[in-house]
Amino acid sequence: VKTNSFTGRDSLILVAIVVIAWVGGFALSRSRTPASPVRVDAGDWLVAVTSTDERARMLQRQLRGFDVTMWEVGHRFTAVHEALARANYDLAVYQWDKIGVGIKNALIRRPGKTAHAQQYLLGQTFDSVRTGLTAKDPALAWQAFARAKVGCESCHGAEGVAYVNAQSLFELGPPEAAPAASH
Numbered sequence: 001v002k003t004n005s006f007t008g009r010d011s012l013i014l015v016a017i018v019v020i021a022w023v024g025g026f027a028l029s030r031s032r033t034p035a036s037p038v039r040v041d042a043g044d045w046l047v048a049v050t051s052t053d054e055r056a057r058m059l060q061r062q063l064r065g066f067d068v069t070m071w072e073v074g075h076r077f078t079a080v081h082e083a084l085a086r087a088n089y090d091l092a093v094y095q096w097d098k099i100g101v102g103i104k105n106a107l108i109r110r111p112g113k114t115a116h117a118q119q120y121l122l123g124q125t126f127d128s129v130r131t132g133l134t135a136k137d138p139a140l141a142w143q144a145f146a147r148a149k150v151g152c153e154s155c156h157g158a159e160g161v162a163y164v165n166a167q168s169l170f171e172l173g174p175p176e177a178a179p180a181a182s183h
């Protein structure tokens with residue numbers, strides 16, 4: 001009588017159990033490993049987005065439209081004023097050129113504003129202001145500054161944001177003692 005004896009069938013079952021356990025354990029350990037080995041840092045808010053379209057959309061939103069450029073342009077325009085007050089014409093031209101670059105880049109993001117930008121500032125006005133600043137003559141430079149200001153203000157009017165003009169930035173002009181203001 002066979003009692004408690006280890007048969008060939010028993011050992012087969014044992015081997016099967018061991019193999020199943022081993023394969024199962026291996027599969028489990030693999031499933032815990034992320035599919036992609038890319039490590040995402042907590043600061044990688046953009047890299048962490050897997051869809052390239054969505055990532056580009058998020059980047060677009062962060063680059064903003066026209067407002068941040070206008071903020072920059074406003075700052076640079078004040079810097080043009082300060083440069084002229086110090087007769088630093090090279091700096092005035094530098095700032096004016098950066099204003100041009102900034103607006104051109106903003107138009108790539110907001111092409112609908114191209115016609116007005118061209119009409120009031122980037123076309124003839126831009127070159128004539130630049131010529132006035134590079135002349136290094138106080139009277140011509142302040143006239144150029146005034147022309148630029150009209151260009152900015154006109155575009156704001158055309159774009160339906162005339163309220164932008166009602167701030168001290170657009171009241172800047174030649175200092176009282178400047179040649180342009182005297183006879």
Ligand code: HEC
Pocket residue numbers: 065066067068070071073074075077099113114116117120121122148151152153155156159161164169
């Ligand atoms: C395309 C025509 C256009 C031209 C040219 C233009 N602007 Fe603007 N500007 C706008 C528009 C449109 C806004 C409002 C932007 C918005 O609503 O996002 C604006 C807003 C501004 C603001 C407010 C920005 C803010 O968010 O605080 C300032 C400052 C400004 N412009 C300065 C200037 C100056 C200075 C110039 C000239 C050197 C100028 N702009 C030329 C269209 C123009």
